[in-house]
Amino acid sequence: MTAVWDPGLVGAELVALTRSLGELSRDLVILAEGNTSQRLPDGRVVVMASGSNMRTATAEDFVVVDVDPLVELMRSPTATQADLTTALDAGEHAGRRRRASIETLVHVAAQAFAPTEFVGHTHPTAVVGLLASVHAATAWDRHVYSDEAVVIGRPLYVPYATPGIDLGRVYFEALRRHVDTHGELPTLVLLGNHGIVVNAPSPAGVEAGSEMAVKGALVRVAAYSVGGVAPLDTASVDKFFGRGDVIERRARLGGGG
Numbered sequence: 001m002t003a004v005w006d007p008g009l010v011g012a013e014l015v016a017l018t019r020s021l022g023e024l025s026r027d028l029v030i031l032a033e034g035n036t037s038q039r040l041p042d043g044r045v046v047v048m049a050s051g052s053n054m055r056t057a058t059a060e061d062f063v064v065v066d067v068d069p070l071v072e073l074m075r076s077p078t079a080t081q082a083d084l085t086t087a088l089d090a091g092e093h094a095g096r097r098r099r100a101s102i103e104t105l106v107h108v109a110a111q112a113f114a115p116t117e118f119v120g121h122t123h124p125t126a127v128v129g130l131l132a133s134v135h136a137a138t139a140w141d142r143h144v145y146s147d148e149a150v151v152i153g154r155p156l157y158v159p160y161a162t163p164g165i166d167l168g169r170v171y172f173e174a175l176r177r178h179v180d181t182h183g184e185l186p187t188l189v190l191l192g193n194h195g196i197v198v199n200a201p202s203p204a205g206v207e208a209g210s211e212m213a214v215k216g217a218l219v220r221v222a223a224y225s226v227g228g229v230a231p232l233d234t235a236s237v238d239k240f241f242g243r244g245d246v247i248e249r250r251a252r253l254g255g256g257g
Ligand SMILES: [Zn+2]
Pocket: 034, 103, 121, 122, 123, 194, 195
């Protein structure tokens, strides 16, 4: 079995991060939107169960999945949505079917490239608005202020795909290309018409990446509304990335190296 339901494996840090991201006032998710995950020392991933609410999450709202079989599914040209549903099913416990979220693949994909301790996926209104606009594919091509370069580094944009096996395939390929080009996982992934994924080594890193994505969206919308974005010049951002104090700040925030 690929998925098991075992609340004893769900850490307090993961539950706290989930509830924090789910706070209504932050406008990152509503209802059963969004999900979080944590990598276990044995390489398995604890991920939210389908239909759970982030704001009220408890250790019972998570399922533990094996990475390799799910990576196989993303790489297989013939895998179906039904195959994925079967792989995510942790069986019935206390009268309830426990199945890992249909969005589990965006949590697992990162692990195929580098061990990633925490992943947070949300649908922030401010970001989804921009990702549902004509600017979606290009909005984050360039940095527009230096703190987002520090916290987020180089983000990755992934065009819309139906959540499930389709998104998993597209997402896995996009991550592979990004890692090939830049030599590191993106901290922030922007999903067209959908939301964001933040990969980080700590809950604080997921919080910081999520907040900076929201701020980056609000700044861009403000700039578009008064005539357009005047981005930072690429050469100065590259120089900035190489600076010792910036590398240190990024590492502290969990924004990679
Ligand atoms: Zn989503």
